[in-house]
Amino acid sequence: MRENRCKGTNIHNLLRVLRQEGGKAREEECIGRLPDDFRKAVQYGAVVRGGWYPIHWYRTLHATAQAVGMGPGFPRTVGKISATEDLSGGIYSVFLRVVSPAFIISGAARLFNRYYELGTMDIVESRPGYVQAKFHECYGFDHNIWQDMLGGSEGALVAARASDVRVRIVEGGGDGDDHATFEAYYREGRRDSVP
Template sequence: MVGRAARENRCKGTNFLDFLRILRQESNEDVCDECIARLPDELRDALRYGAIVRGGWYPIRWYGALHTTARLTGAPQGFARTVGRISTIDDLSGGIYSSFLRIVSPGFLISGAARLFNRYYELGTMDVLESRRGFVRVGCRGCVGFDANIWQDVLGGCEGGLQAARAHDLRIRLVTGGDDGDEHASIEAYFSEQ
């Protein structure tokens, strides 16, 4: 796009609010308070004064800053992935989804999750590239502004979705991309089904 500035990616407010709830659960209130205190001013004030709402859209760089600051203030090792896993399981365990999960296969659930990717991230897509019993491979592209922490969050979300759909003996990994500045990633998961 010559002559036009690239559009900044945004993510949903639910990402921020779930992140802080899970940080409190997985560490403690002091770590969460320290994390908020050390955030960039604009983000810190938005969180402290309730300006971030579940359905709102906020800069992806804010979400990256939240992840980075949490790591620096005592979040447990692997926390980015934990956030994605727990928030996805929580999202899927309520209401109509809980009944749905009893009848769908893990691979089918991931194909649905790929369609829901843009409920959480404004730019970028997730596509199921291959799916068969006990295996799924997804590709993400156009994920402007993602860093390694956000990719780990996405990986954890895939893991949580598969676990919610009763996948066992789960092995999941980034195959390509998924690092700081990467706008793409390929994720593979191997699992057994009940």
């Protein structure tokens, strides 16, 4: 079986959040510690947002960010900040003012494969204030990537004006797991509020 790949957007977002949260020096230290092929691709601009890259690069980037001091909670922070900022800016901000979290959830499965080449996401249950999603065949994921996705799920709900968001993994989602089940509890936010 071929290795899974992720979009360059994931790599760019992680580096952006690393720079925001840890500073330029920590970002440079992280990049400097990457394996040669990956380091050169980042330094010379060969990693483009729309390109596909080996999932092991993303695993390595997460692990290296933690090794330079970002800590074990960093992957979830990356996911949450990336999703919130990506969805709260530009045309999306206008769109999110008129849709509900349930509408965002209904489209989540389609969005999943814009970021990861292999794997599927199914919404198992969705009702006001609750959603459960199952991920299958997510080859090459590790604990850090699952935590990144958990944070992204939280960030997407926050961007859709949900409040009191609590997201957790109820099954799978560890090192070497190609599957996970997430559940989220939230309250519907006001449509006229500012994120």
